[in-house]
Amino acid sequence: MENIEYGAIFLQFLVALGFVGVTMTLTHLLGPKRKSDKKLENFECGIETTGNARMPFSIKYFLTAILFVLFDVEVIFMYPWALNFKELGAEGFVKMLVFMGPLLLGFLYIYKKGALKWE
């Protein structure tokens, strides 16, 4: 590795972080504080909120999506294994089974808990 001088970079990094911190503290301390409904409103998208805030949204849908993400992400461990499948041989296969076992147990658990029932 070439010997690059990183000191300057990190000084920059520090200054950046420090600037954020200092400005926030200062504005927090110096700024006038007026609280009104308008000010407390969300302005993330610039669109006025309309209608009932209690929008009905499906917990079931959310749950399934989250569970999908969890199990889906575990698949990344299978990519390197699949690429080196031949080199790793039988031992690698057994190890992958050991990895998949608890995952399946997890699946069994959520199934038994009824997390996948739609009704």
Next chain:
Amino acid sequence: MKALILTSVIGIATLFAGVFKMRNNSVWVPLLGLLGVMLTIVADWNTNISWYNNMVRFDNYALAFSGITIAALIFILTISIDHYKGAGNSIADIYGLMVFSVVGAIVMSSFSNLAMLFIGVEILSIPVYILAGSNRRLTSSNESALKYFLMGSFASGILLFGIALVYGATQTLDLDQIALLGPTVQSPMLTIGVLMVLSGFLFKIAAAPFHFWAPDVYEGAPGLVTAFMATIVKTAAFAAFFRLFSTAFVSEESAWFKVLWGITAATLLAGNLTALFQTKMKRLLAYSSIAHAGYMLLAMLTLNKQAGGAILLYAASYTLATIAVFAVMLLVSEAQGSDSLAKFKGLRKNNPFLAVVLAIALFSMAGIPPLAGFFSKYYLFAIALKSNLFYIVIVAIVASIIGAWYYLKSLSMAFLDSDEAPEKIEVGLPTRIVLIACVIGALILGIRPDLILHLI
């Protein structure tokens, strides 16, 4: 390694005990299983084997700290038999999460690779985020979980960035390699990485100025979970902290020593001083746990070999006292409807047993001989003085005087006479056993501290 695998299996088994509707008996699965784990720890003693290309190493240090966390969990589970009486099936999930969290604690006390450190920290933390919010209907529990989660994952990010920088500078994640290469690396990346890892740890142990989350989270979380956080999470964090900084990062001592010195002093003072004003037991204990972290940081500063034993002794005596205080607090606040200090007034009248246990536990925390708390503090001060850390010891002694004040203040509540004294509180057999075990433990460690001190 047996301990690690077995504990994970117990965690899964506990979850399934809930699925198969074992109801209130589900606690026996982790309880008996963890007793088994304790046996494997004893069996593995003095083996010192490293596993999987030195990802984890089960030396005596790792076994001793794993043992403390597992023992603490056994105590907490035993108390929960009474505490969660009549709760539904989801109780098994809570037990399961606690066991999984302890898996993380075991990883944190045995890692010898930075990747394992990160994984350990996350396995420890993620279940606790859920546990903190496990009282779903209660706003305070929600708030506690949200705060803990936001700040915890923020801190994880910082810790991870630090690990990445250390990896960049040394091109390895292995602790032994880092210790070997550390002195030869010139890159400031190593220094900055070490300091960011340090910040991540300081959050986990709730050292000032990273301690703000602790009182809120402790106060809002359900009582047993708070006890869990105050004992197991803290012990595990210190185990990992000391393991990392006394081996791999020693060469960078010049970078972190001074700042840790300042933080130790700040933690000692902030914890003890803020506690003076508290009127609620749980919040008071949160500040006191911050202060106790300060004492243990003292050992970090010395970094000699005895410091590991001193931290172990301190963690053990602190765990015993904390569990006893929490058990009493849970009983009282359940009977009185609040954990405000005023509700402890006159406890002695109808509940002398609880009052005496409280007294011994608080005396131990205040560091009054001949209890465990005194000797554990004494050793920390002694090794700190040996390392010529004169001024910080003075700060620590002043802090412990302030500490003694509020411990005694809360205690004298229990011994005052009051017309509103709590009625006789029924103490179940399991809780009684835990309380007596804690008191005896505090006495034994006070009389023969070297039983634990020289384990490692």
Next chain:
Amino acid sequence: MQELLQNVRLVPMEHYVWLSSLLFCIGVMGVLLRRNTIVMFMSIELMLNAVNLLLVAFSAYANKPEGEVFVFFVMVVAAAEVAVGLGLLVMIYRNQNTTDSQALQTLKW
């Protein structure tokens, strides 16, 4: 594989360090400045991903795979964290009817 590493090394390492530091700082600022909990989660994810980029770059330069393997673990852990975080958020939203991180401040002093 080696070709890929060659390509990674075409960019000087300091550029990777710059970029991921910048991403990390943006993440930190996001956490600090935003009040919507979901956006705060996203910012934290950004911090983690900045680290992932850094790890991959270091790993490629050192010609050692451990950094890349570590990234897998970080991703899995991040996914678990997000699952838990969103779960908590849904719980809070159902109870409090808001995702504002400052709405909850009953625990203090």
Next chain:
Amino acid sequence: MSSSEILLLTCLLAPLSGAGILLIAGRSLPKSFASALATTSVFLSFIAAFLLFRQTGAETAAFKLNLFSWFTAGKLSVDMAFRYDQLTALFLLVITGIGSLIHLYSAGYMHEDEGHNRFFGYLNFFVFFMIILVTGANFAVMFAGWEGVGLCSYLLIGFWYKNSDYNLAARKAFVMNRIGDLGLLAGLFMLLNRYNTLDFEALQEAVKAVKSGDAYLTTATVCLFIGAMGKSAQLPLFTWLPDAMAGPTPVSALIHAATMVTAGIYLVVRNHFLFSLTPATLDLILYVGLATALFAATIGLRQNDIKKVLAYSTVSQLGFMFIALGTGAFTTGFFHVFTHAFFKALLFLGAGSVIHALHHEQDMRFMGGLKKKLPITWITFLIGTIAISGIPPLAGFFSKDEILAFLYAKNPILWGLALLGSLMTAFYMFRLYFLVFHGSYRGDAHTESHIHESPISMTLPLMVLAACSLIAGFIGIPEVFAAHSHWLNHFLGNLIPVQHPEGISHSTEITLMGVSVTAVLVMVAIAFRVYGQGKVVPVAPEEEKNPVFKLLAQKYRIDEFYNFLFVAPFNAISQFFGKIVDNQIVDGIVNAMGNLAMTTSGLLRLLHNGRVGTYLLAMTLGVILVLAYNLIF
């Protein structure tokens, strides 16, 4: 195990087993059994101590009883070891002897109390720790005893826990003592740091090469002395002792007069080899002792609570002991501990007997004329009063006179000041005595009809202690009167080098004695004039019409003159010290520290505003601080 070792172990374990039984099974035991058990266990301890003492002569070598290795930390290894030598022997006799008498006394005094058995449990526990304190062969064991007696004292001061004032008093004592302990610990660590041992013998060997006035050692001894100041209630850490009178009177007698408060003196005497190497510390001890002796005595002049007078007198007498230590006369300091233990225990128990008879009335304004009603208490109390005032041949005379002689050798001005202190002692003690026992009864009639002498279990200890107060002084007859008559110097001679007041001829010494005795007698006479008639407020002479009586009234003018010359200034000074210095300045400093802590606490608390944004910001600033710390500092 040799017979001596078995005796020493008995001495230790007897009170412990008593305490164990009483504290564990106390509730279910009948009161009479509990008090008998407690008294017997301490008496057993006394017998063992006495048998041990019988075997001990001046030449007997010290022996060490090593029970087990307590703990090891690095190079340091501390044993649970006990040491028996001449100094320990005498201390053990005092502790167990007076201890058993006070146990016996308490059996009568506490008979009506509902916490009777618990009380005896604590008392036994105290005796156990006190024995540990004086027998410990190293600082660690001694410190265990030191903390143990502190704990028992805390428990006993707050014994009547239903009164929150008493709890406050207990807490004050606890906190004050912690401040002292801080000094003691700091001293210990300094010694440990340099000599790597805590064992007294090893330490004595280790400092042999150190030359006098070594700065490090001076700092260490000053720290040790701060510990002694806390325990022995010296300026400025003394305010807890008068408050500690909230505890039951036998406790005041045993713990806060005879034994525990002398632990500070024990500490210095035990480590005389350290202190004699540090003249600066000795000077500090001398001046602190002198200031305390005077200060407490002036306050004692004006107190109306019988126990408060005795408490201030104890503080003052402790000051005298430190004066002796400060002149380097360690044996003399111990001598005063020894005599003081007897007469002060006697006075407290006597006061307890009075309080018991008057149904817990402690204010002397509502006493008076009790000598007929409480004859035994009266006689014994009088003996105690004479003894403390330093009138020969009672105990107090010998020890106090020795202190004064040493002080004269050092500096006649200091001698004058100390003499003033001892004169005030005589004055307020006789004031107390006259107000309580002479004149006529000033309380209400109902109580008067119920006054009766205390039971035998209470009067017997009084009589024994009175006998001891009569004769205890003879263990240290001044060498002026006969050569080699000072038994105490001889007995402790091998352990502690004997000092003699330098540059004082025999005739000077006798003159000094004469001066002090005469002055004391004058003081007694004045006290009698002012308070002896039983009229605290004299009749106004203006009311007298008859010129003859007017002439008689001139005598009252003399009274007023006395009043003006002695009582009024004393009162003023006493008021000044009691109200201004004690309440405002000393308490003020202590309170200011407390307020500072509370204010900081309140401010720090406000940082926890409950907003997760603030916390995250604090954390980020923390990270920046950690990263930038090395750049800034």
